[in-house]
Amino acid sequence: MSTAALTGIFVRLKLSLLRNGLRQSSGRTAAFVASLVMTLLLAAGQLIGLVVLRGNAHAESVVVLLTAVLALGWAVMPLFFPSGDETLDPTRLVMLPLRPHPLVVALLGSSLVGIGPLFSLCLVVGSAFALAHGAFALVVAVVAVPLTLLVCVALARAVAAGNIRLLTSRKGRDLAVLSGLVIAIGFQVVNFAAQRIGAAGGIGALDPVAEIVQWVPPASAIGAVGAASEGSYGVAVAQLALSAGALYALLWSWQRSLTKLMTAPDGSTLAAATEPSRKESVSGLHRLLPEGRTGTVMHRSLRYVWRDPKTKAAWVTSLAIGLIVPLFNALQGTGSIYLACFAAWMLGIQMYNQFGQDTSAFWMVALTISSTQDAYDELRARALALLVIMLPYMALVSTATAAVLGEWQGLPEVMGLSFALLGAMLATGALASARFPYSIPQDSAYKNVAPGQGGLAWISIFGGMISAVLMCTPLIALTIWLHASDFESAPWLMLPVGTAYGALIAWAGVRLAAPQTARRLPEILTAVSKG
Numbered sequence: 001m002s003t004a005a006l007t008g009i010f011v012r013l014k015l016s017l018l019r020n021g022l023r024q025s026s027g028r029t030a031a032f033v034a035s036l037v038m039t040l041l042l043a044a045g046q047l048i049g050l051v052v053l054r055g056n057a058h059a060e061s062v063v064v065l066l067t068a069v070l071a072l073g074w075a076v077m078p079l080f081f082p083s084g085d086e087t088l089d090p091t092r093l094v095m096l097p098l099r100p101h102p103l104v105v106a107l108l109g110s111s112l113v114g115i116g117p118l119f120s121l122c123l124v125v126g127s128a129f130a131l132a133h134g135a136f137a138l139v140v141a142v143v144a145v146p147l148t149l150l151v152c153v154a155l156a157r158a159v160a161a162g163n164i165r166l167l168t169s170r171k172g173r174d175l176a177v178l179s180g181l182v183i184a185i186g187f188q189v190v191n192f193a194a195q196r197i198g199a200a201g202g203i204g205a206l207d208p209v210a211e212i213v214q215w216v217p218p219a220s221a222i223g224a225v226g227a228a229s230e231g232s233y234g235v236a237v238a239q240l241a242l243s244a245g246a247l248y249a250l251l252w253s254w255q256r257s258l259t260k261l262m263t264a265p266d267g268s269t270l271a272a273a274t275e276p277s278r279k280e281s282v283s284g285l286h287r288l289l290p291e292g293r294t295g296t297v298m299h300r301s302l303r304y305v306w307r308d309p310k311t312k313a314a315w316v317t318s319l320a321i322g323l324i325v326p327l328f329n330a331l332q333g334t335g336s337i338y339l340a341c342f343a344a345w346m347l348g349i350q351m352y353n354q355f356g357q358d359t360s361a362f363w364m365v366a367l368t369i370s371s372t373q374d375a376y377d378e379l380r381a382r383a384l385a386l387l388v389i390m391l392p393y394m395a396l397v398s399t400a401t402a403a404v405l406g407e408w409q410g411l412p413e414v415m416g417l418s419f420a421l422l423g424a425m426l427a428t429g430a431l432a433s434a435r436f437p438y439s440i441p442q443d444s445a446y447k448n449v450a451p452g453q454g455g456l457a458w459i460s461i462f463g464g465m466i467s468a469v470l471m472c473t474p475l476i477a478l479t480i481w482l483h484a485s486d487f488e489s490a491p492w493l494m495l496p497v498g499t500a501y502g503a504l505i506a507w508a509g510v511r512l513a514a515p516q517t518a519r520r521l522p523e524i525l526t527a528v529s530k531g
Contacts, residue, residue, distance in 0.1 A: 427509020
C-alpha cells in the first residue's frame with residue numbers, strides 16, 4: 001500500500017473515531033462543540049492581534065518568541081493535559097503489516113486533524129502575515145507555515161512516543177515521577193514566557209532574546225519570513241533549512257521509537273515475576289486509618305497514588321506546579337502571598353473524575369454501592385484520602401511563600417482561603433465525578449481521555465474549577481471588607497472561618513453528589529469502562 005493511500009486511511013480513521021465518540025451521547029457532543037467554539041474564538045482573537053501587529057517595530061521579536069512558546073507547549077502539554085487519539089497509539093498497530101516509514105507519515109497526517117492543530121495553524125498564519133512584506137517573503141511564508149506546524153506536531157509525537165515506557169513500566173515508575181517534574185517545570189516555562197511576550201510595555205527588552213531564538217527551529221521558519229522581508233535571502237534560506245532539518249530529525253527519532261515499541265519487549269517487566277516481595281510502603285499508614293469502609297477506601301486511594309503510574313504522574317505534576325508558581329513569582333519579586341492558594345486549586349483537580357481513575361475495575365467498587373449512604377461513604381473516604389496529602393502540603397506551600405516574601409502576618413489568612421478553596425474544589429469534584437465521568441484508557445501512557453470525551457473532560461474540570469472559585473466569593477468579599485475596615489485581627493480570623501467554610505462546603509458537595517452517584521451508577525460504570 002502506498003504512503004498516500006495509508007495516510008488517507010488514517011485520516012479517515014481519525015475522523016471516524018471522533019464522529020463515533022461524539023455519537024455516544026449528546027453531552028459529549030455539546031462539550032466538544034463548546035470547546036471547539038471557545039478554541040476558535042481564542043484563535044480568531046490571536047489572529048486579529050497578530051494582524052494588527054503587522055508593521056510594528058518589534059513584531060518580529062513577538063512572533064518569533066510566540067512560535068517558540070507554541071513549540072514548547074506542543075512538547076510539554078500533550079503529556080500533561082488530557083488527549084484522546086486512537087490513531088496515535090502504536091500498540092494497536094503491532095499486528096498490522098505496516099512498514100515504519102509509511103506508518104510515521106500516516107500518523108503525522110492524522111495528527112494534523114484536531115482542535116489543537118487548527119489553533120496552532122491560526123497562530124502560525126498570523127505570525128507569518130505579521131512579518132511578510134514583498135513577493136519573496138510571501139513565498140517563504142507559504143513554506144514556513146506548514147513547516148512550522150509539522151515541526152510542532154512531530155515534536156509532540158516524538159516526545160510522547162519516547163515517554164511511553166516511563167508510564168507503563170513498573171520498574172520505571174521513578175522515572176515517571178522525574179518525567180512529571182520535567183513536564184511541570186516545562187509548563188511553567190511556557191506560562192511565564194507567554195506572560196513576558198504579553199507585556200507590551202517592555203517588549204523591546206525581548207529583542208536580544210529573539211535574535212537567538214530565531215535560529216532555533218521551528219521559530220527559525222518564522223524568522224525566515226522576517227529575514228526575507230528585510231532582503232536577507234541567504235539568512236532566510238538558512239533558517240528554513242534549519243527547520244526542515246529539525247523536522248527530519250524528529251521524524252527519524254519518532255520512527256525509531258515506534259519501531260522499538262512495536263517490535264521490542266518492555267525489558268523492565270521481563271523479570272517482574274522474580275522480583276522479591278517488598279513490604280508495602282503504605283502499610284504503616286493503613287494502621288493509622290479508621291476501620292471499616294472509610295479506612296479501606298482511603299487505603300485503596302493512597303495506594304493508587306503510590307503505585308498507579310498515571311495517578312502518580314498526575315500527582316507529581318500537580319504538586320510541582322502548585323509549589324513552583326507561588327515560589328517562582330515570589331523569588332522574582334512580582335509575587336503575592338495569595339498565590340499560595342494556587343496550590344489548593346491544582347491539588348483539587350485530583351478530586352475530579354474519581355470513578356474514571358478506577359478504570360474498568362470500578363465494577364468491583366460499584367458492587368459495594370447499593371444505597372445513597374454507601375455512595376456518600378465512598379466519596380467521603382476518597383476526599384479524606386486526598387486531604388491526607390493536601391492539607392500538610394498546602395500548609396508547607398503557604399509557609400514557604402510567606403518566608404520568601406517576608407509576609408508572615410498574612411500566613412493565617414492565606415491558609416484559611418486555601419482551605420476554603422480546597423473545600424470548594426472537593427465539592428465540585430465530587431459532583432463532577434457523579435455527573436461527568438469519563439474513561440481513562442490504560443493501554444496508552446500518553447492518553448488520558450477516551451476518544452470523543454476530550455471536550456467533556458475539559459468542560460468538567462474547568463467548569464468545576466470556575467464554580468469552585470465562585471463558591472469562595474463570599475469569603476473573598478469578607479476578606480476585602482475586613483481589610484478595608486482595618487480590622488487588625490483579620491488574618492487570624494480568616495483561618496478558622498476559611499477552614500470551617502471549606503469543611504462545610506466540601507461536606508455539602510459530597511452530600512449532593514451521593515444520591516446522584518447511587519442513581520447514575522450504571523451510567524458511570526459504562527462511561528468509565530469504555531477505555
